[in-house]
Amino acid sequence: MPKKEINQISTVVHSDSFECTITVDVAVFGFQEGGLKVLLVKRAIEPFKDYWMLPGGIMKADQSVEEAKNDVLFHLTGLDNIHAEQVRVYSKIDRHPVKRVVTVTFYALIKPENHPVIAKNYISDVKWYAIDEVPQLGFDHNLIIEDALIKLRDNLRDHLILGELLPKKFTLKELQDLYESIIGESLDRRNFRKKMLQLDLIIPTGEKKVGVKGGPELFQMK
Secondary structure (H helix, E strand, C coil), X not given: CCHHHHHHCCCEEECCXXXXXXXXXXXXXXXXXXXXXXXXXXXXXXXXXXXXXXXXXXXXXXXXXXXXXXXXXXXXXXXXXXXXXXXXXXXXXXXXXXXXXXXXXXXXXXXXXXXXXXXXXXXXXXXXXEHHHCCCCCCCHHHHHHHHHHHHHHHHHHHCCXXXXXXXXXXXXXXXXXXHHHHCCCCCHHHHHHXXXXXXXXXXXXXXXXXXXXXXXXXXXX
C-alpha cells in the first residue's frame, strides 16, 4: 500500500482484541441519455487494483461521516457540495481482504452535466455506468449499489425525492420517464398522473413547455 494512503488511515477504533477502520462510500446517481446511471471510479492501488467501485475512503479522526463523505467525493472525483442521504452501515467481518472495516454508505442524486468529474489521487479513471451495465466491482460495492437503489426507490415512492434529477419545472412525461427509469417498470400514463396528483407533492405552474408538440403543462415540486 502506498505511503500516502497509509498516512490517511487515521480513524481506527481500538479495543483489547481488534482494530477497526471507519470508511464512507457514496452511490452517486444521475439521469443521462434517458436512463439512470451510477458514478464509478477505477482504483489504481491494491487491494482490487484496476477494479471499478464506488467513490469512497477513510474517515479522518477530526471528521464526522458527513464531512468524510464530502471530503472523499471532492478528493477522488472533484464533486463538491452535493446533498446525500444515508443508506446503511456495513460491518461484516470479512468484507475487506486486509483489515476490519466498517462503512457508512450514502446515495446522492445529481445532474451529470452540472457536475464535471475528474479522476484524482489513487483513482485512474471515473465513469458513469448505466445501472444494468454495472460490472463486477471491488469489495462489496455491488451490494451497496443494490441497497442504495432500494433506498432511492422507497424514497421515490413515498416522498418523491428526486434531488437534482429533474429541472425546476418539468412535464409529467419527464417525471414519468425518470420515475420509470429508477423503479425499472413501465407505468400507465393516466394512472401515473392520478397518483402524482394524489400525493400532493407537485403543483402546476400555469405554464406550458415551449417547443414541444401540444404544449404540455409544467409542474414543480411543492
